[in-house]
Amino acid sequence: MTDQHNEKIERRQFLSRSVKAGISIAAAGVISAALYDKQGPKAAVVTESLVTLPDFSVPRQEGQTISIVKGPNRKATVARAIELLGGIERFVAKGDSVAIKPNVAFASSPLLGATTNPELVAEVVRLCYKAGAKKVIVTDNPINDPASCFTLSGIGKAAGGAGAVVVLPKPDHFRYTTLAGGKLIVNWPVFFEPLGKADKLIGIAPLKHHHRSGASMTMKNWYGLLGGRRNVFHQDINTIIAELAVLVKPTLVILDGTEVMVTNGPTGGSVSDLKRADTLIASSDMVAADSYGCTLLGLTASQLPYLAKAQIAGAGTTNYESLKPILADVR
Amino acid sequence: MDFVPSRKVRLESAVSVFLLAVLLLIALAVSIKQYDFDMGRFGMDAAASGPLPQILKTGAVQKPPFDFPLPAGFKKLSEIETYTAENLFEKIDGKASLYIESGFVKLFTQRFVSETEDAMWFELFLFDMAHIKNAFSVYSVQKRPDTEPFSAMEFAYTAGNALYFVHGRYYIELVGSLESAGLYGAMAELAGKLAARVNVGEVEKIPELALFPQEDLVAGSARLYLSNALGFDKLSDTFLCRYELGGETVSAFLSRRQSPKDARTTAENYYNFLIENGAVVKPTSDATLKTVNANVLDFYGTTEIVFAAGPFIAGIHEAKNQQLAEKLAARLIDRLSEAARMEK
Numbered sequence: 001m002t003d004q005h006n007e008k009i010e011r012r013q014f015l016s017r018s019v020k021a022g023i024s025i026a027a028a029g030v031i032s033a034a035l036y037d038k039q040g041p042k043a044a045v046v047t048e049s050l051v052t053l054p055d056f057s058v059p060r061q062e063g064q065t066i067s068i069v070k071g072p073n074r075k076a077t078v079a080r081a082i083e084l085l086g087g088i089e090r091f092v093a094k095g096d097s098v099a100i101k102p103n104v105a106f107a108s109s110p111l112l113g114a115t116t117n118p119e120l121v122a123e124v125v126r127l128c129y130k131a132g133a134k135k136v137i138v139t140d141n142p143i144n145d146p147a148s149c150f151t152l153s154g155i156g157k158a159a160g161g162a163g164a165v166v167v168l169p170k171p172d173h174f175r176y177t178t179l180a181g182g183k184l185i186v187n188w189p190v191f192f193e194p195l196g197k198a199d200k201l202i203g204i205a206p207l208k209h210h211h212r213s214g215a216s217m218t219m220k221n222w223y224g225l226l227g228g229r230r231n232v233f234h235q236d237i238n239t240i241i242a243e244l245a246v247l248v249k250p251t252l253v254i255l256d257g258t259e260v261m262v263t264n265g266p267t268g269g270s271v272s273d274l275k276r277a278d279t280l281i282a283s284s285d286m287v288a289a290d291s292y293g294c295t296l297l298g299l300t301a302s303q304l305p306y307l308a309k310a311q312i313a314g315a316g317t318t319n320y321e322s323l324k325p326i327l328a329d330v331r
Numbered sequence: 332m333d334f335v336p337s338r339k340v341r342l343e344s345a346v347s348v349f350l351l352a353v354l355l356l357i358a359l360a361v362s363i364k365q366y367d368f369d370m371g372r373f374g375m376d377a378a379a380s381g382p383l384p385q386i387l388k389t390g391a392v393q394k395p396p397f398d399f400p401l402p403a404g405f406k407k408l409s410e411i412e413t414y415t416a417e418n419l420f421e422k423i424d425g426k427a428s429l430y431i432e433s434g435f436v437k438l439f440t441q442r443f444v445s446e447t448e449d450a451m452w453f454e455l456f457l458f459d460m461a462h463i464k465n466a467f468s469v470y471s472v473q474k475r476p477d478t479e480p481f482s483a484m485e486f487a488y489t490a491g492n493a494l495y496f497v498h499g500r501y502y503i504e505l506v507g508s509l510e511s512a513g514l515y516g517a518m519a520e521l522a523g524k525l526a527a528r529v530n531v532g533e534v535e536k537i538p539e540l541a542l543f544p545q546e547d548l549v550a551g552s553a554r555l556y557l558s559n560a561l562g563f564d565k566l567s568d569t570f571l572c573r574y575e576l577g578g579e580t581v582s583a584f585l586s587r588r589q590s591p592k593d594a595r596t597t598a599e600n601y602y603n604f605l606i607e608n609g610a611v612v613k614p615t616s617d618a619t620l621k622t623v624n625a626n627v628l629d630f631y632g633t634t635e636i637v638f639a640a641g642p643f644i645a646g647i648h649e650a651k652n653q654q655l656a657e658k659l660a661a662r663l664i665d666r667l668s669e670a671a672r673m674e675k
Contacts, residue, residue, distance in 0.1 A: 105424060108454075109508035111492060143421050148409070152452075152508075212425035231420035234428065264473050267423050269506045271491035272475035
């Protein structure tokens with residue numbers, strides 16, 4: 001028996017095998033070079049069609065764009081603030097389906113003021129039904145676990161108790177959108193489904209200091225509509241807030257400055273972070289609402305770059321005084 | 332004659348098949364992994380589309396460095412959640428950068444609720460900051476005004492519904508759902524038990540705090556700015572303490588640098604920074620200040636003093652009264668000189 005592996009190979013065979021091996025190595029190299037992606041992974045192409053959030057705004061009424069009401073009782077101040085703008089019927093028609101977007105970002109106690117006050121949410125729900133709304137939903141896409149956020153903030157119970165349907169986010173609620181002319185909101189998932197079915201949209205935000213943006217108010221409240229790893233936008237927080245102000249056209253915004261989180265926002269943690277300002281603002285111009293609201297934090301509109309950006313983009317005016325705010329005091 | 336493979340040939344074949352199988356597995360793993368990358372690592376453009384998670388999950392459960400003890404009369408309201416720098420924003424949103432820029436490693440959280448009253452609950456936040464200085468920095472820059480010291484620990488206070496403290500490399504927050512004596516008692520009990528379980532060695536000290544003059548010092552007023560201190564981007568690891576002096580509030584600062592030369596360079600750079608931003612040199616007759624060539628400046632109506640003493644850059648920040656500023660600066664110089672002598 002001959003053991004071929006013990007045979008000595010000839011020079012011709014050696015050269016032939018060496019050439020074949022060389023060709024194999026070279027081919028592998030060429031294929032690898034051809035497949036090498038110098039730019040790294042790219043975003044997957046969104047195959048589903050992009051959506052656009054509906055325009056929820058109502059026609060403007062001269063002299064009734066912003067109201068500022070002083071008082072410690074949120075039920076009284078919000079009712080008065082809306083009344084001064086023409087009444088809830090101006091914003092909610094009979095048979096409307098209304099979406100309310102409070103700030104439910106954290107699973108924290110209402111005592112901390114990091115989330116929208118539950119009694120305020122409940123009162124707005126009641127006002128909507130009073131105007132003849134067919135359905136009122138209360139929804140948000142919190143950073144923390146949504147069920148915990150709605151439970152511990154007290155908003156779930158308060159909204160449900162007032163007759164609203166609390167909608168927690170689910171994956172199929174999100175659709176991709178692109179803001180025309182936007183730099184950041186490009187093929188980005190937004191919390192579309194519950195809002196897309198609504199006729200009206202009301203934002204209710206607590207007035208807070210914010211470590212990154214300076215202040216969190218009605219415009220920043222829309223941040224909760226973003227899906228995905230939205231923290232990447234913290235690097236350009238002013239642009240994203242301004243873009244959100246263009247993307248979302250609400251019916252009405254309510255800014256709660258009854259107790260203002262003046263330090264350690266947006267989470268706070270202690271009642272020592274809060275200061276009573278006993279002020280509530282209602283407006284159909286959220287840039288104006290926030291421009292006034294920041295004064296309660298000791299800031300001016302010029303100190304918050306996103307306000308100027310939003311104004312330039314046409315979302316509203318930082319010169320809230322030009323709108324002749326309607327003032328009232330219900331103390 | 333039929334070829335009958337030898338044992339050696341069979342072994343080689345088996346090894347070849349094994350290697351090919353390994354290569355196939357690697358190719359398969361690479362193929363799977365390429366569809367599972369973190370978009371956030373590739374910047375905003377890449378993150379702007381693709382299979383992103385719409386709803387973010389809460390922190391994964393991992394074991395904390397030690398057990399969280401239960402206070403008497405309380406039970407767990409939630410399991411332990413763990414957050415890293417990658418997902419800290421899911422828990423604290425816009426405040427995440429404050430921690431991440433200060434050496435953050437991990438956050439462990441858990442909620443506890445009274446066994447008899449559902450509305451009475453609190454949440455424990457245990458931030459592992461890697462080093463006591465980092466922990467002290469996030470503690471001090473967030474410290475609320477009008478607080479009560481929590482006497483059981485060196486760096487601790489209570490503020491209404493919450494209790495905050497530093498223990499070694501950990502910064503700990505206990506945040507209650509309401510202001511109540513019962514809740515405060517439970518949080519204080521947990522704080523004490525936690526502190527007892529974590530052994531803090533002698534190295535876990537902050538020596539700079541002992542370098543500040545003690546006379547007229549407002550207790551608990553020390554702040555540590557790890558970067559961009561006093562608005563100057565080259566000034567890092569800087570302590571600032573508040574004094575009530577002659578009816579005025581005056582703040583003193585100091586920062587240990589790598590060497591006396593480094594301290595002199597940083598002091599000169601900070602001086603130039605102030606001058607470039609509108610500060611004007613003021614004369615001083617204080618003999619102690621002259622020993623370290625301290626610069627006294629008027630900065631839009633307030634007095635700034637800056638000097639280098641040994642490996643330290645130090646001075647006075649935003650004092651309304653020049654005389655009081657110089658008085659405190661002189662005390663600080665004496666204190667630093669004394670410390671320098673002790674070091675030798």
